[in-house]
Amino acid sequence: MRVRVKDPGMDLKDRIPWFREVSRRKRWLVGVSGGADSVALLHLMVEAGFRDGVVCHLDHGLRGRASAEDAKFVRRMAMGLGLECEVGRVDVAARMVARQESMETAARHARHRFFVECGKKHRCYRVVLAHHADDQAETVLWNLLRGSHGLKGMSLVQPLVVENGEKLEIHRPLLDLRHDELVGWLKDRRCRWREDGSNRQPVAIRNRLRNEVFPLLDEISGRDAAMALVRGAADHDEMREVEAWAVGQANALDPQGRLHLPVLRELPPALQRAVVAWFLQRSGVLGPDRCLLGRALELLDPEASPAVNLPGGGWLRRRSGRLSIEGRSGT
């Protein structure tokens, strides 16, 4: 993939606004697989003056002997940098079977579990991860193909509730940097890393997006397709923020928490849809699709049928100029 280095004279760490926005004096957990990306993240943080990092390495039990070498490498690197280090081990394959999860999901849940354990020990629930622009572009494209209806990527800061209700805050300061830039930076400094860290078990689809789709798009367009998607995702995030503000501003809830139809009818159609989508979501209807939203919006017509069945049970009902959700467990 062609990489345009923005300003070769500019140090990589000056291109990471997150470094200026968060406190360097606080403690941070840092997820380190031993691969180039997370090794670069760790060195960048140390160079930028983060003193109280805790290196967290999880052996996924998927790579046999190489796993033990990864763990040894990470432990030694942390020691060299004067940082604490936690190494955990899970059997992701067993978890996949036991919980009927995909490998990607099982590995992600296991990592979150591990970070929570590290958090308890070190009294810090902020985790920094090394996802970069290529990861982001793949995520955006994959979400789009799976039907996310927009350019939805990973967030710079993501609050997360893990099983048992424990909380983590994931930070991803490298989302605007390319993998090749991180590797180049490590090479310039003669830093070592492990090829194929256990933290990233690339799925077949991701590999194909990376190795086939993006190079083809770059070649056809003569542009950097990954960065186009990364910028698109940033814009999409901002449009969602504006949408959330608009939904609040529309002020369509009555004091009983029902949607007030006379208010709703005065809004432009796109905002009606956004308000109804938000209303369904807060009542636990996961990601209402265009089809359900279309039927729900038909309820605005006083002549139309007064109720729409909801996936997962219950219905959205029009009664006395209000929309409310009925017959749903938990409401």
Next chain:
Amino acid sequence: MRVRVKDPGMDLKDRIPWFREVSRRKRWLVGVSGGADSVALLHLMVEAGFRDGVVCHLDHGLRGRASAEDAKFVRRMAMGLGLECEVGRVDVAARMVARQESMETAARHARHRFFVECGKKHRCYRVVLAHHADDQAETVLWNLLRGSHGLKGMSLVQPLVVENGEKLEIHRPLLDLRHDELVGWLKDRRCRWREDGSNRQPVAIRNRLRNEVFPLLDEISGRDAAMALVRGAADHDEMREVEAWAVGQANALDPQGRLHLPVLRELPPALQRAVVAWFLQRSGVLGPDRCLLGRALELLDPEASPAVNLPGGGWLRRRSGRLSIEGRSGT
């Protein structure tokens, strides 16, 4: 490209909501190249009860003898359907040279010019075109790669100002249907069409997106990538509508048409950006990019430098708690 037919029992024309939303008794200009898509559009309109269509065919002068055959074919088809027919001819190649336009741009401008002429003659400036879901998906992907920062496609209804200030309204009722569905529909009815109508001069990039990228994405994802993009574009359109409403609601203009900083500062950052983008656009700054917007937003800080240069001349200046545009010709 794999096509999922939504409901095989449902007639194609019942899947075109536009047919129910516009008046069938009005006159409509219909752009017909003679290729499958526009022939299907014309037959669908006639079947749906549109009586007063004017078939408009432009020979782009790019296909030699085949062009004359196309025109003859279209004229005969219109006659068979009892519709009026206008055939025009331009030399797109000459126009490309004279105006330094790409072939796609030159051809599009020539078509618009031709539709305006037809409009004058028939007193109707509404043109129906046969762009379908595959065209839309290619447009969305191409815009994204070129940096549109979102899933921007063609609109169902597009008001257009042509050279000399003349107005057209372009309608695209087939945007949700696949090319293969249109061809299947024509075959079922034993309708004839011309392979490779002159109206669509596919550009190399479009061809490669169609023939290489979409089949690869379909294969990797096991889904219909084109429809994912088409749906994404529809959602993007709606988010833009909500954004426009939010910008109006933010009410950040003072009576002199300047941006009122105390109001702007109270808004969430994503909406500040949207308001400033809108303010620059209405002052003629074309598609302000993230970089310019970032610098413009720095003006909110009373300690920062009070002016930002604008592309095309002039600057955005902070003065007495307001932002205004100065030194720009025409403002």
